Amino acid sequence: MKNELATFYCHKPLGDLEVLKASYTHQNFARHSHEGYTIGLIDTGAQKFLRNGCTHIAPENSIILVNADEIHNGQTATKGGWAYKAMYPKPQQFESLSQEISGIRCGAPYFDQAVSNNPLLIQQLKLLLTNLTETQTVTSQLYQESLFYNVMTLLMLAFQQKSRQLKPLANNVNLSQAQQYLDAYCCHEISLECLAKLACMSPYHFIRQFKKQFGLTPHAYQIHRRVLQAKVLLKHGLNISQTATECGFHDQSHLHHQFKSRLGVTPGQYRNLFKPKLLNE
DSSP: OOSOEEEEEEEGGGTSEEEEEEEESSOOEEEEOOSSOEEEEEEEEOEEEEETTEEEEEOTTOEEEEOTTOOEEEEESSTTOEEEEEEOOOHHHHHHHHTTSTTSOSSOBOOOOSEEOOHHHHHHHHHHHHHHHOTTOOOOHHHHHHHHHHHHHHHHHHTTTOBOOOOOSOSSHHHHHHHHHHHHTTTSOOOHHHHHHHTTSOHHHHHHHHHHHHSSOHHHHHHHHHHHHHHHHHHTTOOHHHHHHHTTOSSHHHHHHHHHHHHSSOHHHHHHHTSGGGSOO
16 A cells, blocks of 8 residues: 555536545544535545444445534554545535435435445446546546436435434534534634533533534534635635634644644645636536
8 A cells, every 4th residue: 555645626517526536554534524425435455434433444345424514533444554535425416316316305315324335336436436536537527427416316215215314403502502603713712611601511511511412522623613614715715824824723734734634635735626727627
C-alpha cells in the first residue's frame, strides 16, 4: 500500500456531487458527519469505522454506508492500510428520485446496514465510481448520469423498507437550544458556562448529556461546524489563511489538521477543486 493519497472531485451535472478517491495507511478520521450520505467502495485492504455506537469492518470489495448527518470515524483495519472510492449524495437527491419510483414511500432512505455485500450494487457502484474518478476516461454526460441514477435507484430499492428516520435534535429542549447556539456562533469563542446555562445544566452534566445526545462533545461539535463552514468559504474562493481566521481556527496549520482529519484531504486540495478550470462542465 502506498503512502497517503487523496483526490477530491466535484461533478456539477450530478448536483455538485462530491467524490473521493483515496489510499491511506496512517489516516485516522476523527468523529464527524457529512451533510450527504457516505457511499464508499473498498478497493483494497479493509476499513474499520464506528457508526451508531458500533464498530464495523468493511473488507475489500464491500460497500460502506453511512447516513447523512450520522456521526462516524474511520481508520485502517489492516497493517497495509486501505484504498477506496466514495461519493456523498445529498438527501434531497434521494427524495426527488423516490417520488419517481413506484412502491417506495417518499423520502430519503435510511441505511440500517453499515456494510453491504450486495453483488449487483457492488458491480454498479464500482462502474460508477471508476467513471467519476478516472479523468482519462472520457464518457458522455448522459452515460454518467445514467450510471448515477441507476446506483441511486438500486440503493432505494435495497432499503425501501426503511424511510429516513431523523432522530430529534434533543430529548431536552434546552439541550437543543445549546446546539442551535453552537450552530449559529460556531466560529466565535463560546464558553462552556454559556452553553450550560442555555441548557439549564451544570457544565459537567452538560458535557455528558450533549455527547450522549449528539455523539460529540461540545468542543468537538464546534470544530465539526467550523470545518463545514470552512468548506463553504473555500468553495467560494476565499484563501486558506482568511478561511482559518473567519472560522475561528488558531492558524492555517490548525485548519489543515482539523480539515484533513475529517475529510481526508487538505483545505488547499479542496479549494483547488472549485477553481473554474477544474469544474466539471
